[in-house]
Amino acid sequence: MNMKKFAPLALAAVMLSLLITGCGNNAKTEAQTENAPETAAQTAIEQYKTEFVGDNSKVAHIAELTEYPDGYAYDHIAIQSEEEPYGLTVYLKRGADASPDASFDACAETAFSLIGNLSELEYADAQTEEVIASFTR
Numbered sequence: 001m002n003m004k005k006f007a008p009l010a011l012a013a014v015m016l017s018l019l020i021t022g023c024g025n026n027a028k029t030e031a032q033t034e035n036a037p038e039t040a041a042q043t044a045i046e047q048y049k050t051e052f053v054g055d056n057s058k059v060a061h062i063a064e065l066t067e068y069p070d071g072y073a074y075d076h077i078a079i080q081s082e083e084e085p086y087g088l089t090v091y092l093k094r095g096a097d098a099s100p101d102a103s104f105d106a107c108a109e110t111a112f113s114l115i116g117n118l119s120e121l122e123y124a125d126a127q128t129e130e131v132i133a134s135f136t137r
Helices: 003-022 030-046 056-065 105-114
Strands: 072-080 087-094 120-125 131-136
Touching (some): 030 105, 056 072, 056 087, 056 105, 105 120, 105 131
Parallel strands (some): 087 120
Antiparallel strands (some): 072 087, 120 131
8 A cells, every 4th residue: 555545544543543532421411410419428428437436526527417307407416435335416406397207217327337336326406405316226
């Protein structure tokens, strides 16, 4: 093959391969876009994973970053770490739209998965100290 005929063909082949590999579909699907904030929130909270409920800084961050049911918001915590069973009470502010039937199962699952020696967990109203939900590992 003549070099003059081969050069444009080789150039076209290189350009085509660059076009194909460089222009992959980077568009996020709707499902990926919807899950992106969850993934970021998950990553943010997972950095505070600890083996000990007595690690008050990490435990407070976990409680603060947990997503609570509508109408509930983090206020403060109380840690019971002097003797077993080790426990945690998360005090929550109740908004006017807070449902008395709200499920805290996902919140408890998060806490138990991130705090190694947590045995007892309560969610309580910050104003009245009434227990809203309680869980045992």
